[in-house]
Amino acid sequence: MIETTGRGDLAGLLRAWRDRLQPEAVGFPVGQRRTRGLRREEVALLAGLSVDYLVRLEQGRAARPSAQVVASLARVLQLSDPERDELYAAAGLAAPTSGLVPTHIPGSVQRLLARLPDVAIGVYSATWTLLTANEAWSALLGVIAPGRNLVVQQFTRSGVTVLRGHDDEMRFQCALVSDLRRALIRYPQDPAVAALVEQLRSVSETFRELWADATIVEHRSEPKTFVHPVVGHITLDCDVFTAAGTDLRIVAYTAVPGSEDASRFDLLRTLGATSDPSWAGAEPPACVPVQDGARTRGVHSESEG
Known part of the structure; x- marks a missing residue:
């Protein structure tokens, strides 16, 4: 269960969902890790983002990512549909409507x-x-x-x-x-x-x-x-x-x-x-x-x- 401090807690959501995703779920070796889940570098690589930008998102210094960035992060973090919608809301964006062709990958x-x-x-x-x-x-x-x-x-x-x-x-x-x-x-x-x-x-x-x-x-x-x-x-x-x-x-x-x-x-x-x-x-x-x-x-x- 992920606890957030509010609807706009984008940074907290990203950190929590990154921590819960295990490396083997995305094809990475487990090895010796200090983090519980994926490293920032791994998420950035899979999402096509710079590590610096992901750091700023997770630290709350970049709070308005584009819809394309949010969609990519939702895919990489393997979010459920409700979680994806929450991520869009936290970023201040409207979630994709049911009237559009779905592109979310479970x-x-x-x-x-x-x-x-x-x-x-x-x-x-x-x-x-x-x-x-x-x-x-x-x-x-x-x-x-x-x-x-x-x-x-x-x-x-x-x-x-x-x-x-x-x-x-x-x-x-x-x-x-x-x-x-x-x-x-x-x-x-x-x-x-x-x-x-x-x-x-x-x-x-x-x-x-x-x-x-x-x-x-x-x-x-x-x-x-x-x-x-x-x-x-x-x-x-x-x-x-x-x-x-x-x-x-x-x-x-x-x-x-x-x-x-x-x-x-x-x-x-x-x-x-x-x-x-x-x-x-x-x-x-x-x-x-x-x-x-x-x-x-x-x-x-x-x-x-």
């Missing part, structure tokens, strides 16, 4: 990323926007870029190269469009969802056709063959899960034990994320039309998922 999901280093795991929102991923994911698909949208990458051919047949490609595209339609129906008050649909309609003829067709397709487990700049062709099984009680989508890539692909995957995880700047795939501007030609090619470019 601690149970974060522990999956930390405790399964042999599996490449990425976590997406209901609109297939990447929220976070583990190191194995970065090794396979390039440096993690939270905020990158899979649907945009798929329909603008701006991601990594995946070898797949025409039928599998069309099914995957239909599943993504189905997911985006569900998100629009479920979160009609979120302007970002409608804007994403309009962006895709403006850049991809294939998306426009599938959107108008309105066929509902579910994701299914399937193998995917990537053309990686370090190890060449690597085939992994891809599974998509939904975290219970959330609209988060968890994508996991695994290799068949003892296979050549498993050896390649082990090598990738040992080497870490490639420094090739073209590997992660940058999204093109939304206003630039793209000739997608997806219905005729046998070699396709996509990002994760």
Whole structure:
């Protein structure tokens, strides 16, 4: 039970929640520690903040962090939904409303990323926007870029190269469009969802056709063959899960034990994320039309998922 001196006790909340989070919950070794939980340096690293700024927050010398900073700290500290809302309130911010696509990642999901280093795991929102991923994911698909949208990458051919047949490609595209339609129906008050649909309609003829067709397709487990700049062709099984009680989508890539692909995957995880700047795939501007030609090619470019 965390006791606070008042609704605005941001510093006290941050210190208490940092102290209770054990290093193994985020994949750090326990070792010899003077602190009960995570070190400030570790929280700052995971949240993408400077240590000095985190110190000022915990000492009450910086009491008005941005919503982005609060969201990052809530994720790293593995807060529950009520705790996250309390952190927003302590920072003088309104908590995310239920009318928007959820982006909060519960601690149970974060522990999956930390405790399964042999599996490449990425976590997406209901609109297939990447929220976070583990190191194995970065090794396979390039440096993690939270905020990158899979649907945009798929329909603008701006991601990594995946070898797949025409039928599998069309099914995957239909599943993504189905997911985006569900998100629009479920979160009609979120302007970002409608804007994403309009962006895709403006850049991809294939998306426009599938959107108008309105066929509902579910994701299914399937193998995917990537053309990686370090190890060449690597085939992994891809599974998509939904975290219970959330609209988060968890994508996991695994290799068949003892296979050549498993050896390649082990090598990738040992080497870490490639420094090739073209590997992660940058999204093109939304206003630039793209000739997608997806219905005729046998070699396709996509990002994760």
